[in-house]
Amino acid sequence: MRKRSNWSIPYLIFLIIFVVLPLILILVYALQDSQGGFTLANITKFFTDKDALSTFAVSIEVAVENTLLCILIGYPAAWILSRKEYNKSAVTIVLFIMPMWINALMRTLATAQLFTILGMNLGKGTLLFGMVYDYLPFMIYPIYNVLSKMDKSYAEAAVDLGATPWTAFWKVTVPLSMPGVWSGVLMVFMPTVSTFAISEFLTNNKIKLFGTIIQENINSSMWNYGAALSLIMLIIIGISSLMSKDKEQAEGGLI
Numbered sequence: 001m002r003k004r005s006n007w008s009i010p011y012l013i014f015l016i017i018f019v020v021l022p023l024i025l026i027l028v029y030a031l032q033d034s035q036g037g038f039t040l041a042n043i044t045k046f047f048t049d050k051d052a053l054s055t056f057a058v059s060i061e062v063a064v065e066n067t068l069l070c071i072l073i074g075y076p077a078a079w080i081l082s083r084k085e086y087n088k089s090a091v092t093i094v095l096f097i098m099p100m101w102i103n104a105l106m107r108t109l110a111t112a113q114l115f116t117i118l119g120m121n122l123g124k125g126t127l128l129f130g131m132v133y134d135y136l137p138f139m140i141y142p143i144y145n146v147l148s149k150m151d152k153s154y155a156e157a158a159v160d161l162g163a164t165p166w167t168a169f170w171k172v173t174v175p176l177s178m179p180g181v182w183s184g185v186l187m188v189f190m191p192t193v194s195t196f197a198i199s200e201f202l203t204n205n206k207i208k209l210f211g212t213i214i215q216e217n218i219n220s221s222m223w224n225y226g227a228a229l230s231l232i233m234l235i236i237i238g239i240s241s242l243m244s245k246d247k248e249q250a251e252g253g254l255i
Helices: 004-030 041-046 050-082 090-101 104-118 124-149 153-160 165-176 178-194 197-203 210-219 223-254
Strands: none
Touching (some): 041 223, 050 090, 050 124, 050 178, 050 210, 090 124, 104 124, 104 197, 124 197, 153 165, 165 178, 178 210, 178 223, 197 210, 210 223
C-alpha cells in the first residue's frame, strides 16, 4: 500500500463493476437475438422503425431548443456571476447550484404539480420549461468556470486599442469562453435526448423522447432491441464528445 498506484485499485474495481460491465452487457444484448444468437437485426431495425425514427427526430428538436434556451439564459447569468463588480458573494453562485442538490425526479414532480395547480395544459411549453429548469445549472457552471479564470487584460487591451466594450465582448470574451460553452452544450444536449421522466411527467406522455422508447422496450422485456437503442445512443454521445473535444483543442490552439 506504499505505492500510490495501489490507491487506485478501489476506483478501478468500481469502474469495472458499475461502468465497464454494464456497457459490455448492453453490447452483448444488442448483438443477440431472443435465442442468444449473434445478429445485427436489432441495430438495423432502428433505421426501419418509423416510430423510433420519429421519436428520435422529436428528441433532437427538443434537445436543440432546450440547449439554445439554456445558452441564452445561462451565458448572461454566468457572465454576471464571473464579474466581481456585479457578484461580490459566493452565495449567489451556490443559489444557482442548489437545485442540483435535489433529486431531478423530485424537481420534475414538483414542477408538474405547479402546472396542475395553475391549471396549465401540459405540452411542449411545459416540457421545455422543465428541461431548462433542470439543465440550466449544467450550462451556467462550465461557462462560469471559464469566464472567472479568463485573463481580463485581453478585453482591456482590445478597449485600449479602440474597440467598444460591446465589440470587445463579442470579439474577445465570447471566443475565449467557447470551451465552457461547448462543455455546457454537451452536458445539456445529450441528457435531453435520452431522458424520459421529464417528458413523461410534464406532458402526460404526449411527447415521447428517445429515452422513453428505450424504457418502453425494456419494460416490455424486449431487452435486445432496447439494448440496441441504448448502444446507438452511446455511440452518438461518444461521437459528440470526440467532436466537442476536437473543437475545444482547435480553439485552444488558435488562442
